[in-house]
Amino acid sequence: MPQPIIKVENLSKNFIIRHEANSGGRYTSLREVITEKIKRLGKKKVEPFSQQEEFWALQDVSFSVEQSNRVGIIGRNGAGKSTLLKILSQITEPTSGSVRIKGRVASLLEVGTGFHPELTGRENIFLNGAILGMSRAEIRGKFDEIVAFAETEKFLDTPVKRYSSGMYVRLAFAVAAHLEPEILIVDEVLSVGDVEFQKKCLGKMKDVASHGRTVIFVSHNMTAVNSLCQTCIYLSGGRIKSIGKTDAIINDYLSSESLYGTERQWTSRMPGDEVAVLHAARIINKDHKKIETIYIHQPIGIEFDYEILKPGFKPIPNIHIFTNRGETAFVSGENNIDIFSRTGRFKSIMWIPPNLLNENTYIVGLALSTISPLKVHFFEVEALMFNAIENLSLRESDYNQPFPGVVRPSLKWQTELKN
Amino acid sequence: MNEFRDWDIVIAPGRSEKNYWKDLWRFRELFYILSWRDIKVRYKQTVIGAAWAIIRPTLTMVVFTFVFGKVAKLPSEGTAPYALMVFAGLLPWQFFSSSLSEASNSLLGNTNLITKVYFPRMIIPASAVITSFVDFSISFGLLVLMMIGYQFVPSWHIVFLPLFLLLAFGASFGVSLFLTALNVKYRDFRYIIPFIVQFGLYISPVGFSSSIVPEQWKFLYACNPMVSVIDGFRWCILGEVHLEWNTLLISVGVTILFLIIGVHYFRRTEKSFADNI
Numbered sequence: 037m038p039q040p041i042i043k044v045e046n047l048s049k050n051f052i053i054r055h056e057a058n059s060g061g062r063y064t065s066l067r068e069v070i071t072e073k074i075k076r077l078g079k080k081k082v083e084p085f086s087q088q089e090e091f092w093a094l095q096d097v098s099f100s101v102e103q104s105n106r107v108g109i110i111g112r113n114g115a116g117k118s119t120l121l122k123i124l125s126q127i128t129e130p131t132s133g134s135v136r137i138k139g140r141v142a143s144l145l146e147v148g149t150g151f152h153p154e155l156t157g158r159e160n161i162f163l164n165g166a167i168l169g170m171s172r173a174e175i176r177g178k179f180d181e182i183v184a185f186a187e188t189e190k191f192l193d194t195p196v197k198r199y200s201s202g203m204y205v206r207l208a209f210a211v212a213a214h215l216e217p218e219i220l221i222v223d224e225v226l227s228v229g230d231v232e233f234q235k236k237c238l239g240k241m242k243d244v245a246s247h248g249r250t251v252i253f254v255s256h257n258m259t260a261v262n263s264l265c266q267t268c269i270y271l272s273g274g275r276i277k278s279i280g281k282t283d284a285i286i287n288d289y290l291s292s293e294s295l296y297g298t299e300r301q302w303t304s305r306m307p308g309d310e311v312a313v314l315h316a317a318r319i320i321n322k323d324h325k326k327i328e329t330i331y332i333h334q335p336i337g338i339e340f341d342y343e344i345l346k347p348g349f350k351p352i353p354n355i356h357i358f359t360n361r362g363e364t365a366f367v368s369g370e371n372n373i374d375i376f377s378r379t380g381r382f383k384s385i386m387w388i389p390p391n392l393l394n395e396n397t398y399i400v401g402l403a404l405s406t407i408s409p410l411k412v413h414f415f416e417v418e419a420l421m422f423n424a425i426e427n428l429s430l431r432e433s434d435y436n437q438p439f440p441g442v443v444r445p446s447l448k449w450q451t452e453l454k455n
Numbered sequence: 456m457n458e459f460r461d462w463d464i465v466i467a468p469g470r471s472e473k474n475y476w477k478d479l480w481r482f483r484e485l486f487y488i489l490s491w492r493d494i495k496v497r498y499k500q501t502v503i504g505a506a507w508a509i510i511r512p513t514l515t516m517v518v519f520t521f522v523f524g525k526v527a528k529l530p531s532e533g534t535a536p537y538a539l540m541v542f543a544g545l546l547p548w549q550f551f552s553s554s555l556s557e558a559s560n561s562l563l564g565n566t567n568l569i570t571k572v573y574f575p576r577m578i579i580p581a582s583a584v585i586t587s588f589v590d591f592s593i594s595f596g597l598l599v600l601m602m603i604g605y606q607f608v609p610s611w612h613i614v615f616l617p618l619f620l621l622l623a624f625g626a627s628f629g630v631s632l633f634l635t636a637l638n639v640k641y642r643d644f645r646y647i648i649p650f651i652v653q654f655g656l657y658i659s660p661v662g663f664s665s666s667i668v669p670e671q672w673k674f675l676y677a678c679n680p681m682v683s684v685i686d687g688f689r690w691c692i693l694g695e696v697h698l699e700w701n702t703l704l705i706s707v708g709v710t711i712l713f714l715i716i717g718v719h720y721f722r723r724t725e726k727s728f729a730d731n732i
Contacts, residue, residue: 043462051730066641126466126573128729134467141464149571154496166488167572 039138040100041219041250042124047097047133049119050090093119095274097133103218106242106251108265108282110258110289115271117254121145121223124252139218139250142169146223148208153197157188157207160196164211178214185240186210206233213240219250235438238264257397258286258423263438290329290423298328298422308342311349312404312413315341317420320385332393332424332444339385340402340419344376349406351376351413353384356401358417365398365442391446393424394439475722479575490582494589508593512549516542519662529663535693536605542598543692544661544685547623550591551630551681552652558583558631559638559648562728569728576725577718580635584627598692610694619687626680626710632717636724639731660685666697677705680713 094116101107109117122128124135125143150167151160161182165175175182183189186207188199196204222241238260245251245264255261261268261282268285270277278288299318306313317340321327330336338355354369368386376382400420404413428436498505516538523529524537531537558580562569565579602609634651638644659681660668668676676682677699683706690696 065643066647067643069641122570122729123466126464127570129468129726130466132468134465136462137464137466138462143572145571146567150565150568152492152496154499155492159492159495163488163492166485167568167574171484172488 039102041103041138042101042252043136044100044124045098045134045136047094047120047123047130047135048092049094049116049123049128049131050092052090092274094123094130097271097274097276099269099276099279101250101252103250104245104248105267106245106253106265108261108268108285109252109254109271110256110261110268110286111271111277116274117271118145118223119274120271121221121252121254125221137219140169141219141221142212142215142217143221144168144212144215144223145221147205147212151196151204151208154195156195157192157199160207161211164208168212168215169217170215174216182210182214185213185236202233209233209237213237213244216244217249219252220244221252223254224256235440258290258425262286262425286425287329290425297420298330299326300420307414307416308404309413311346311406311411312342312344312351314402314404314414314416314419315343315381317341317400317402319420319422330393330422330424332395332426333390333430335387335390337385337387338400338420339383341381341383342404342414343381344379347377347379349376349411349413350374351404351406353382354403354405355386356403356417358399358401359396359442363442365393392443394441394444395424395426396442397421397423475575479577482574482578485574486578486582489578490585493582493586497586505593508590509597512542512545512594512597515549516545519545523662529667531664534695535607539598539601539605539607540664540689540693541662542601543689544659546591546594546598547619547684547688548656548659548661548681549594550587550623551627551684552655553587553590554584554627554631555634555652556648557587559634559645562635562639576728577632577721580631580721581628584624584631587627588624602692609692612691612694614691616688616691619684619691622680622687622707622710623684625714626684629710629713629715629717630680632721633713636717636721639728640724655679655681664689664696665699665702673699673702674705677702678709680706680710682706 097116097120109120111117119128121143122145123130124137125141125145127143127145148160148164150164152163155163161179162172162175166172183192186203186209188203188207191199191203196207199207220241241251241253241264251264253261253264265282267280268282269279270285270289272292277292278285299316301316302314306315308314317338318326319328319330320337320339322335322337324337324339327336340353342353344351350373352369352373354367356367357365359365370384370386398421399418400422401415401417402419403415405411405415406413519541520538523541524531531540561579561583562576568574568579569576634644634648638648656662658676658679665676665682665686683703686696686698686702690698
């Protein structure tokens with residue numbers, strides 16, 4: 037039986053949140069401490085110093101990780117992921133419980149920690165490397181590799197403040213990617229940089245893990261977690277909700293968090309104007325049943341209910357699909373608009389055919405607008421959000437890497453031998 | 456504690472104590488490189504760069520020589536020119552005061568590091584003290600030039616200068632650590648630090664000689680660790696200065712006390728820096 041390399045037992049961390057009546061910031065000031073003390077001296081009454089509330093960022097978390105495992109940590113914001121990583125990286129101390137680790141740990145909680153804008157690319161490589169725990173000799177040995185990976189040879193002696201943001205991120209990740217610790221802890225760093233580079237990074241991380249290293253990876257990008265990690269830990273409210281094989285845990289996560297809103301109702305403050313208001317929206321399958329897990333191999337419908345309050349307009353229901361990086365994937369509108377000459381409640385469904393979406397998080401914008409004269413009755417930009425996932429076993433080709441692109445339509449091809 | 460033996464890192468409440476000094480050694484390269492960064496950035500950023508390290512003490516010296524030497528007509532130490540006496544005292548004082556101001560802001564200026572990477576936090580104020588030492592070295596070069604200008608030959612006491620330099624380091628580091636930790640905890644402390652520095656200038660023998668301090672105040676006066684550092688510098692450089700052993704002992708004692716308090720308080724609050732900052 038393989039020995040665990042990381043052992044976490046009953047780990048808890050609490051924060052004290054102060055609710056002070058007249059302090060705006062989160063900092064204690066000496067002035068406040070002194071005035072409070074004097075006030076209390078005068079009153080001679082024991083009062084709570086300030087209203088305090090305990091907040092448990094982590095509660096009783098236990099798990100262990102074996103060598104060369106790649107473990108994903110998922111959960112919504114505030115579930116305790118960052119706190120857990122910070123404890124594992126020794127940045128902050130737990131309140132109780134313990135963590136035991138074998139080997140050297142390097143944590144990458146941010147790309148380019150400590151980069152100084154005034155220093156050149158070359159200088160920053162050494163600075164950042166040292167911050168991440170590399171020795172000078174180690175950095176010198178890998179210098180050329182780092183520069184080649186970052187593709188910034190020409191700008192090595194330029195201060196990084198003159199770098200484009202893409203170059204900056206590439207250089208920063210390149211340094212981190214060449215760390216060789218036994219355990220690598222990575223937080224959401226792939227959300228920066230362009231898609232091509234993100235893929236390069238993910239590849240590099242797999243590479244790192246295949247050399248017997250252990251990777252702990254936190255991300256909101258389920259596709260990245262899915263392709264990198266074998267096991268997953270799902271945190272919710274500071275506790276471990278489930279732990280196990282990545283597929284199962286991601287499914288559990290996506291279905292139990294309403295984070296990916298696949299259904300929504302507006303009861304008060306409905307989006308709209310005097311002509312029309314939006315009531316509800318949901319994602320359905322081909323049997324018109326509400327669904328929460330969206331597979332790209334299956335058709336889905338986006339359905340929304342609204343009410344036309346005034347006749348005489350010819351509004352067009354339309355749906356905008358965005359990626360989580362804010363790009364518009366596509367927009368589509370209803371063609372049959374004669375029906376709207378009357379008032380009443382309506383329901384529209386837009387069908388997305390199978391094999392059109394890519395593995396991605398999509399955001400659905402719902403709109404109703406009259407074209408001439410142009411008037412937007414409502415446009416709810418983030419009405420729904422869903423994660424389209426792929427069942428890899430249904431892929432027709434042997435290519436098993438992610439496809440680039442905001443969509444991935446299955447198109448008709450024709451190839452013939454010509455001679 | 457046997458169960459902890461097989462593991463390289465054990466994280467538990469209060470455990471960081473055990474490996475602290477070992478970690479400090481392990482992270483020494485980070486200390487070099489952070490000091491190097493601070494120095495590099497400091498001289499890169501300001502337009503006049505290194506010239507600042509020369510202009511500042513020179514102007515202060517001119518003003519002090521004029522006000523204390525010419526207007527107030529205070530006596531110099533022995534036969535040394537008043538300007539030299541002022542400068543010999545100004546050097547360690549500026550080292551001390553710039554260490555205090557730089558170090559106390561250093562943690563807040565490196566928030567991104569503290570919340571994202573683990574390393575013994577003491578490295579950051581320590582590297583701020585080192586940066587101030589580089590300024591000191593530049594100013595020291597200026598002192599040598601002045602001595603050549605005045606054709607002043609230092610006494611054999613100069614061989615003891617490193618010891619007083621060590622005392623200056625001790626006092627700067629101890630007080631800085633204490634103020635740095637306080638500054639993270641109480642954010643309005645940064646308004647108090649410039650005041651401490653300004654006030655300290657007048658209770659330290661920078662513009663005047665210790666020989667004019669009345670006897671009944673000597674004990675209280677000696678509790679300022681910089682008194683002996685400055686007097687010691689003058690003793691080493693100017694020679695015929697009367698160095699009081701009682702004063703020196705008190706100052707060394709106070710410096711050690713500040714170092715202990717500083718290190719202790721810093722380490723006690725250090726663990727929560729990442730949460731508080």
